[in-house]
Amino acid sequence: MNMIQALNSALDVTMDRDPDVVSFGEDAGYFGGVFRVTANLQKKYGLDRSFDAPINEAAIVAMAIGMAAKGLKPVAEIQFADYIFPGLDQIVSELSRIRYRTAGQFTVPVTIRTPCGGGIRGGQTHSMSPEAFFTQIPGVQVVMPSNPYDAKGLLISAIESPDPVIFFEPKRLYNGPFEGHSGGALASWGKHPKGEVPEGHFTVPIGKAEVVREGKDVTIVAYGTLVLVAQAAAERAGVDAEVIDLKTLVPYDIETIARSVNKSGRCIVAQEAPRTSGFAAELAAQLQEECFYALEAPIQRVTGWDTPYPHAHEWSYFPGPERFINAMHAVLEA
Amino acid sequence: MAQDAPRFHVPAPHVRPGDTPDFSHFELQPAGEAKRPDTSVPGMETRDLALGLIGVLDHNHQAVGEWDPKLQPDVLREGLRHMVLTRVYDDRMLKLQRQGKMSFYMKSTGEEAVAVAGAMGLGKDEMVFPSYRQQGILFARGRDIVDMMCHCISNSRDNLKGRQLPVHYTWAEGNFFSISGNLATQFPQAVGYALGCRYKGDGQIAASWIGEGSTAEGDFHGALVLASTYKAPVILNVVNNQWAISTFHGIASGEAPTFAAKGLGYGLASLRVDGNDFLAVYAATQWAAERARKGHGATVIETFTYRADAHSTSDDPSGYRPKGENEKWPLGDPIARLKNHLIGLGEWDEDRHAALEKELNELVIASYKEAERYGTLHDGPLSPVESIFEDVYAEQDWRLRRQRQDLGV
Numbered sequence: 001m002n003m004i005q006a007l008n009s010a011l012d013v014t015m016d017r018d019p020d021v022v023s024f025g026e027d028a029g030y031f032g033g034v035f036r037v038t039a040n041l042q043k044k045y046g047l048d049r050s051f052d053a054p055i056n057e058a059a060i061v062a063m064a065i066g067m068a069a070k071g072l073k074p075v076a077e078i079q080f081a082d083y084i085f086p087g088l089d090q091i092v093s094e095l096s097r098i099r100y101r102t103a104g105q106f107t108v109p110v111t112i113r114t115p116c117g118g119g120i121r122g123g124q125t126h127s128m129s130p131e132a133f134f135t136q137i138p139g140v141q142v143v144m145p146s147n148p149y150d151a152k153g154l155l156i157s158a159i160e161s162p163d164p165v166i167f168f169e170p171k172r173l174y175n176g177p178f179e180g181h182s183g184g185a186l187a188s189w190g191k192h193p194k195g196e197v198p199e200g201h202f203t204v205p206i207g208k209a210e211v212v213r214e215g216k217d218v219t220i221v222a223y224g225t226l227v228l229v230a231q232a233a234a235e236r237a238g239v240d241a242e243v244i245d246l247k248t249l250v251p252y253d254i255e256t257i258a259r260s261v262n263k264s265g266r267c268i269v270a271q272e273a274p275r276t277s278g279f280a281a282e283l284a285a286q287l288q289e290e291c292f293y294a295l296e297a298p299i300q301r302v303t304g305w306d307t308p309y310p311h312a313h314e315w316s317y318f319p320g321p322e323r324f325i326n327a328m329h330a331v332l333e334a
Numbered sequence: 335m336a337q338d339a340p341r342f343h344v345p346a347p348h349v350r351p352g353d354t355p356d357f358s359h360f361e362l363q364p365a366g367e368a369k370r371p372d373t374s375v376p377g378m379e380t381r382d383l384a385l386g387l388i389g390v391l392d393h394n395h396q397a398v399g400e401w402d403p404k405l406q407p408d409v410l411r412e413g414l415r416h417m418v419l420t421r422v423y424d425d426r427m428l429k430l431q432r433q434g435k436m437s438f439y440m441k442s443t444g445e446e447a448v449a450v451a452g453a454m455g456l457g458k459d460e461m462v463f464p465s466y467r468q469q470g471i472l473f474a475r476g477r478d479i480v481d482m483m484c485h486c487i488s489n490s491r492d493n494l495k496g497r498q499l500p501v502h503y504t505w506a507e508g509n510f511f512s513i514s515g516n517l518a519t520q521f522p523q524a525v526g527y528a529l530g531c532r533y534k535g536d537g538q539i540a541a542s543w544i545g546e547g548s549t550a551e552g553d554f555h556g557a558l559v560l561a562s563t564y565k566a567p568v569i570l571n572v573v574n575n576q577w578a579i580s581t582f583h584g585i586a587s588g589e590a591p592t593f594a595a596k597g598l599g600y601g602l603a604s605l606r607v608d609g610n611d612f613l614a615v616y617a618a619t620q621w622a623a624e625r626a627r628k629g630h631g632a633t634v635i636e637t638f639t640y641r642a643d644a645h646s647t648s649d650d651p652s653g654y655r656p657k658g659e660n661e662k663w664p665l666g667d668p669i670a671r672l673k674n675h676l677i678g679l680g681e682w683d684e685d686r687h688a689a690l691e692k693e694l695n696e697l698v699i700a701s702y703k704e705a706e707r708y709g710t711l712h713d714g715p716l717s718p719v720e721s722i723f724e725d726v727y728a729e730q731d732w733r734l735r736r737q738r739q740d741l742g743v
């Protein structure tokens with residue numbers, strides 16, 4: 001399966017098992033979503049379980065909150081992560097805090113799915129990686145898979161979670177793996193081991209990272225599209241790098257990444273988002289607390305620039321393999 | 335610039351501090367005049383009701399017209415009791431706040447009918463998403479007063495573990511959702527909840543309340559779009575108490591003739607109701623609830639009332655409106671009007687009213703004494719400190735466990 005099919009399968013499996021699961025969003029009903037993630041769900045499960053929503057992200061999130069308070073398990077699609085901001089108040093002040101401010105009398109287990117990230121010539125309004133904003137909101141979990149297998153398993157975990165999840169889908173990976181080069185033919189998930197996705201129900205746990213490439217000399221912590229870019233960069237540079245796919249940003253798996261950094265003594269943290277106050281900064285701060293005496297070099301960040309996401313110069317913005325290779329040299333030579 | 339060029343327009347109220355209170359510019363349809371259509375009426379056909387004013391109690395305190403819900407005297411006395419209790423409670427809590435017993439308080443003086451008649455017209459089984467000035471719903475639904483006070487003084491028995499400002503109640507058992515301090519957020523949530531009810535097919539409906547100032551929020555628009563699109567079984571109440579803290583209603587309404595009229599743009603049934611008329615609020619709520627239950631969709635109800643006291647204990651209205659304005663409110667006081675109606679029916683008298691006030695005053699004083707036994711915000715005991723790390727998620731992750739250790743609890 002590609003990632004779109006895997007996500008669609010996750011929705012299909014959960015809707016089939018639990019009549020309380022409903023899916024909605026802009027163009028997400030009859031048409032099945034602009035990226036086709038919700039394709040055929042309306043046909044299979046009916047209008048009241050997979051439906052189109054008005055173009056109002058705040059109302060979409062609020063509707064999901066109300067439905068969840070009633071006992072449903074809503075999965076709301078925000079068409080692009082760049083469009084999530086009109087819904088931010090409902091996420092920050094409401095969704096995340098209902099369990100807390102009602103002392104558990106009400107809970108709102110909502111999943112918000114949203115395609116994020118660059119590499120698709122989307123310009124500034126279709127390329128953002130706004131995940132760090134959501135890691136500042138106590139009460140929500142933040143997830144970003146990097147392949148079809150994890151996408152399905154994590155989405156099922158998200159829908160079944162008793163707490164809200166912001167589920168970021170790196171859209172550059174929807175149709176195939178991506179190694180960070182702008183040109184060349186599109187790769188296919190068909191030949192990738194993580195493109196093998198079981199048809200039925202399975203879960204990938206929220207809060208667990210995975211070592212996707214073992215190595216001794218440097219640890220690269222990444223999530224989403226950059227997991228694949230980091231792996232490819234390590235191959236190309238011939239560096240014995242350990243690459244960790246974080247998968248969950250909140251709550252992130254400190255144990256797995258600290259274990260690796262304590263072993264390698266060198267670390268690169270990566271994100272597509274602008275550098276300042278990004279999630280990589282949180283990882284770097286926590287890792288220096290955990291691993292300071294094992295570190296042989298300052299932790300390096302590979303990130304987007306502190307600019308809006310450009311259109312024509314996309315490949316000068318996107319943190320591609322060269323930036324990873326430079327960072328690897330920097331930490332190894334330090 | 336030409337002298338007759340249009341100027342930047344900022345609306346202002348007719349009167350300000352130092353002026354004589356004046357409501358003569360309000361056009362108020364007399365009680366009994368409004369027609370009561372069938373609850374299946376198309377939303378757009380409620381135009382006259384959105385622009386007029388549904389009233390039942392006339393100047394002689396008699397129930398008149400098609401909207402008279404024809405309630406039994408027992409029901410009227412029950413409503414009166416809840417409203418008097420609401421006022422007595424508010425007055426006592428204000429005093430206690432002034433004595434430093436709680437951090438903050440918000441009264442609902444003058445708006446007791448909005449909450450009490452709304453709650454009674456709706457029934458106890460329906461879900462409510464109130465704003466912070468509908469404590470009358472809790473009294474109408476029979477919530478324990480000691481519990482309410484324990485929340486307001488954030489003590490060890492606060493059912494919200496001290497996490498919310500006073501008056502931001504939650505009472506799941508009484509179908510009372512959590513009150514947010516962020517305005518209007520509950521409006522589209524109520525629609526979502528109502529749609530969940532329809533999805534589950536259990537017949538429950540939902541109602542929400544926001545202030546007229548909050549209709550300027552995007553969430554008001556979002557709620558009405560959702561309610562209209564999905565024909566949600568929900569009642570969307572706009573409590574027009576004329577004042578959003580210091581800002582008069584005109585800053586939110588603009589050129590719109592009424593707040594109810596805003597509902598018409600969405601094709602929703604829209605009613606404007608005398609919010610100080612217990613019978614009118616009851617009848618309008620009953621009408622909207624029947625409409626929702628029968629699948630005819632949502633109703634917007636503007637309850638036209640007056641915030642007779644300050645916005646909160648952090649507000650002083652003498653800085654922005656004339657003193658004594660509340661006494662000049664053309665629609666009177668909701669408690670006095672229902673009381674006089676009952677007296678006119680021969681079902682109540684001044685002695686019984688005085689006895690009721692005395693009884694409820696004593697109840698509130700005794701309740702506070704009991705509540706204080708469970709602690710106060712200043713002197714404790716409070717909920718355990720470690721509870722600040724609970725209920726963030728269903729389970730604590732490593733970050734919260736470590737942070738709890740860092741705090742040493």
